Each structure stands twice: as structure tokens, then as C-alpha cells.
Amino acid sequence: MALSSRFDPRTSRKVIGIVASAAVHLGLLLVIMLGGSQYGIDSGDSPTSKLLLLEAPDAEQRDGVDLTPLPAGSTAPSDVELEEALARLSPPQSEATEDMAVEPGPVDAVHTPTAEPLAISVPENPVGTVTMSSKERAELSRRLEQLAEQALKSSQNEVTWEQDGRQYSALLIRERANEGTALERVTAQVSASDHGRQMTTLVNLNRLAFSQFTQMVDRWDPTVQLHDDEIVGRFHSNTRFNLLADSRTAPKFLGKVTTTARSFGNESVGRRRDSEIFRGGLETGTSEIELPESSQPFQWAPRDERARVHEFANDARIRFFADGSYRWTDLSTSESKYLNEPSEHPVYFIGIRKAALYVQGVVAGKVLLYSPRLISIEGDLRYATDPRADSACDDYLGIVSDRVVEIAPPHVTGGGDLEIDGAIYAGRRFVVTSIDHMRAATLRIYGSLAAGTISASEPRYATKIYYDDRFERQRPPGFPSTNRYEVANWNGEWTQR
Numbered sequence: 001m002a003l004s005s006r007f008d009p010r011t012s013r014k015v016i017g018i019v020a021s022a023a024v025h026l027g028l029l030l031v032i033m034l035g036g037s038q039y040g041i042d043s044g045d046s047p048t049s050k051l052l053l054l055e056a057p058d059a060e061q062r063d064g065v066d067l068t069p070l071p072a073g074s075t076a077p078s079d080v081e082l083e084e085a086l087a088r089l090s091p092p093q094s095e096a097t098e099d100m101a102v103e104p105g106p107v108d109a110v111h112t113p114t115a116e117p118l119a120i121s122v123p124e125n126p127v128g129t130v131t132m133s134s135k136e137r138a139e140l141s142r143r144l145e146q147l148a149e150q151a152l153k154s155s156q157n158e159v160t161w162e163q164d165g166r167q168y169s170a171l172l173i174r175e176r177a178n179e180g181t182a183l184e185r186v187t188a189q190v191s192a193s194d195h196g197r198q199m200t201t202l203v204n205l206n207r208l209a210f211s212q213f214t215q216m217v218d219r220w221d222p223t224v225q226l227h228d229d230e231i232v233g234r235f236h237s238n239t240r241f242n243l244l245a246d247s248r249t250a251p252k253f254l255g256k257v258t259t260t261a262r263s264f265g266n267e268s269v270g271r272r273r274d275s276e277i278f279r280g281g282l283e284t285g286t287s288e289i290e291l292p293e294s295s296q297p298f299q300w301a302p303r304d305e306r307a308r309v310h311e312f313a314n315d316a317r318i319r320f321f322a323d324g325s326y327r328w329t330d331l332s333t334s335e336s337k338y339l340n341e342p343s344e345h346p347v348y349f350i351g352i353r354k355a356a357l358y359v360q361g362v363v364a365g366k367v368l369l370y371s372p373r374l375i376s377i378e379g380d381l382r383y384a385t386d387p388r389a390d391s392a393c394d395d396y397l398g399i400v401s402d403r404v405v406e407i408a409p410p411h412v413t414g415g416g417d418l419e420i421d422g423a424i425y426a427g428r429r430f431v432v433t434s435i436d437h438m439r440a441a442t443l444r445i446y447g448s449l450a451a452g453t454i455s456a457s458e459p460r461y462a463t464k465i466y467y468d469d470r471f472e473r474q475r476p477p478g479f480p481s482t483n484r485y486e487v488a489n490w491n492g493e494w495t496q497r
Contacts (some may be wrong), residue, residue, distance in 0.1 A: 233467025
């Protein structure tokens with residue numbers, strides 16, 4: 001027997017639709033409740049749910065946003081309505097934990113947050129520059145120059161110290177000369193710590209060659225006075241030196257003057273201010289500049305295989321010519337040789353054992369004259385190209401003796417002025433012979449003069465020494481160096497890290 005329905009089909013479909021709609025609403029409510037507060041459903045006519053938002057396992061519990069109950073007979077919410085409801089559940093940005101950094105996790109397709117992400121600013125280590133005070137810069141320069149000098153006698157190249165409550169450290173990197181005309185250098189990497197700040201700076205220093213002093217004297221002859229003298233450039237004496245000025249004339253130092261002594265001798269007639277004489281400044285009580293035991297050129301320069309070297313076992317007379325050629329004569333055998341082969345590379349004339357060299361002429365190229373005993377200047381020694389007129393001049397002359405460099409007597413040099421272009425180093429003494437010759441003239445040196453001691457030159461010569469500023473960048477080949485260092489270039493700034 002067939003059974004028939006007591007309900008109208010349309011009524012059945014309607015009932016089924018109402019039941020399905022209620023089931024959907026009930027399911028949605030359960031989803032919200034199960035993902036919400038641990039308190040579950042509150043009692044009361046209008047049930048509500050609470051959502052606890054967790055940012056980290058130890059985050060504080062915060063009440064969510066109350067949701068109104070679903071009205072009877074409503075349809076299931078759309079995707080857009082679900083997103084809007086979830087958006088209202090997201091906490092305001094101001095309530096987010098400010099100091100909490102959360103690693104990003106996988107994206108949840110259902111509960112994707114719609115609130116703006118919290119931006120946490122992490123400051124980077126500041127990097128900038130700080131200009132040093134003039135006092136700090138001067139103190140640091142002085143200390144680095146001393147440390148570089150001390151490093152010549154020891155293997156220590158890293159030093160730390162404290163000054164004015166600040167910790168300093170310096171690493172000294174020595175760069176030896178790579179050729180005969182180069183200057184030796186030191187790079188100082190300096191660090192400082194000040195109230196937790198770390199700062200660094202880089203300082204370049206040059207080891208001064210003797211050619212970088214217009215005049216340098218180890219032992220001042222107490223019978224010698226600087227009177228009608230003019231010195232342009234650095235001047236240094238390891239002992240007390242003497243001045244004499246009168247109403248008509250006075251010595252002039254146009255560069256910086258330093259002395260190891262605490263004072264200088266002054267026998268001037270009348271009053272003259274120091275500033276009139278020491279126009280480039282005066283510093284007393286400085287460190288001593290040591291003279292080397294031997295100034296043999298290849299102790300001071302790498303051996304250049306391309307250099308031309310002439311050695312003389314006997315005394316020799318050498319004459320230079322402006323085209324780069326030269327002639328020499330062995331004074332023991334009277335044998336002469338002329339060489340007309342100018343060289344782009346340094347040329348060394350080396351007296352061995354006790355051989356003396358007697359020299360004059362016009363020098364073209366890079367030339368060094370060396371004798372362990374004596375070099376006698378018999379006439380003008382000039383450059384083929386005047387560096388004062390041509391900045392591209394590449395002519396350099398070094399005159400080096402372990403003992404004596406002298407100016408020959410007037411009957412050899414002639415009675416007039418004498419011109420010398422070049423750097424002179426006399427380990428024992430620089431001598432002007434026959435100073436009582438009454439025909440007054442002027443000895444002009446364009447370059448430098450360093451000596452163990454210096455004889456008087458007057459009345460034969462008034463001496464004028466002018467510094468060749470090319471020596472700041474380059475020395476004559478194989479010219480000896482001092483034990484003193486000087487800051488070459490530095491911006492005087494700390495870099496903060």
C-alpha cells in the first residue's frame with residue numbers, strides 16, 4: 001500500500017528551507033563561540049560571545065567586541081559580511097603590544113586579519129663624523145709622531161693610552177720606500193672610546209728625509225752666529241744656536257724653527273722682537289734628530305737595477321753638462337772619461353774607502369754624489385731646468401758625505417757669488433774655506449743643508465738658503481732619512497660607528 005504525505009509539497013520545501021537556514025546560523029554561532037572566549041556563552045536573553053586575541057603565548061587577555069544575536073529567520077551571511085564582522089573584532093592599532101616583535105607565520109585563509117600591520121622602528125647604528133677640537137688634533141698629531149719615531153727602534157706597532165678620560169689605541173703600518181727617490185710612510189689607524197661611542201680616524205705620516213729641512217744642524221759651533229742670513233723653510237738645531245742682529249740687518253727665518261735646546265743665544269744690538277726674526281714660529285725643547293752612523297746611499301734606498309752606478313777608488317773630479325752628459329778624471333792617474341748617455345734613471349757617483357769627489361757644472365736628471373770622506377764644490381752646481389720656473393722639472397741633486405762637504409777656496413770657485421741647487425748632507429761638517437776673503441759675495445743654496453756642524457761663512461759669503469718644496473714629495477736618490485715623522489695629510493675628523 002502506498003503512503004501519501006499529509007503536507008503540501010510547497011509547505012515541505014518551506015519547512016526544509018527554514019530548518020537549513022537555522023542550521024547554518026547555529027553552525028556559524030558555534031564557530032564563533034569555539035574560537036572565542038574561554039568563558040563560553042553568557043547567560044541572559046541575548047546570548048553573546050567574546051573573542052580573545054593572542055599575539056604571543058604570554059600576551060595579555062583582552063575582551064573582544066560584543067556581537068549582536070542573529071535575528072530569527074535571517075539568512076546566512078555573505079563572504080563580505082563575514083569579513084566586515086571579523087574586521088570589527090580586530091583590536092585598534094593603539095591597543096597592540098608596542099614592544100613585541102612577532103615572526104610572520106603562514107597565512108590563515110579564514111581568519112586573515114584586516115587591521116593595518118604594526119610598524120616597529122629599529123634604529124640603525126649611527127654613522128657620522130665629528131670634527132676634532134684644535135687641541136685634540138694637535139695632541140694626537142704630536143703623540144702619533146712620537147709613536148712612529150719610537151717604532152723605528154722597537155717592533156711594537158700597536159699602542160693604547162688614556163687621555164682626558166678617553167681611551168685611545170693606534171695601529172701603525174709602516175710602508176718602506178719602494179724606490180730611491182720615494183719617502184718612507186706610516187699609516188696610523190686610530191680608535192677612541194668615549195662614553196660608549198666608538199670612533200675611528202686614519203692618519204698618514206711621512207718619515208722626514210734630511211732634504212726636507214732647509215737647514216738642520218746637530219752641534220752648533222758656539223763661535224758661529226746667524227747674522228745676515230735668510231732661511232726659507234724648516235730649521236732645526238739639536239743644540240743652542242746663536243743670533244746676531246744690529247740696526248742694519250738681522251737673520252730671517254721664514255719657516256718653522258725647532259731646537260732641542262730650551263733657548264737660543266742672542267747677542268743682538270738693540271731690541272728686536274722674536275716675531276721679526278722667527279716669522280714661521282719657534283719651538284724649543286723638541287726631540288733630537290739623530291744623525292746616522294753611515295749615510296751610504298744604498299742603506300737608504302732599494303737597489304734599482306736600472307740605476308747607473310759609477311764607483312771611484314781614487315779621488316776624482318766630475319763635471320756635469322746641461323745635456324745630461326758628464327766627464328770625470330781620476331786624480332791619481334789623470335785618466336779621463338766622458339759619457340754622453342743621459343739616463344732617465346738615477347745616476348750614482350760613489351767614492352769608496354777614502355775617495356774624495358770634486359764637483360761642479362749643470363746637472364740634468366736624478367744624481368747622487370757620495371763620499372765617505374770629502375766632497376768639494378769647486379764652482380756653481382745648477383739644474384739644467386730651473387724648478388722655480390718649470391714645475392715639471394725632474395732634475396734632482398744630492399750631495400752626501402759621511403764627514404765633510406766644503407766650498408773650495410776663492411781661487412778655485414772665483415770671487416763672485418756661488419749658486420748651488422741640491423740637497424747637501426755633511427755628517428761631520430759643512431765648511432766655507434777662506435772666510436777672511438774680503439771680497440764679499442753671496443752663497444745661495446736652493447734646496448737644503450744638513451750637517452753635524454757648520455762653519456762661519458762671513459765675511460766671504462752672506463748665506464741665503466731657499467727650500468726646494470719638491471722635496472716634500474720626493475728626495476734626491478738615496479738621500480738619508482731622519483728619525484722624525486710628520487703628519488702628512490689628515491682631515492682631523494672622527495668617524496662614529
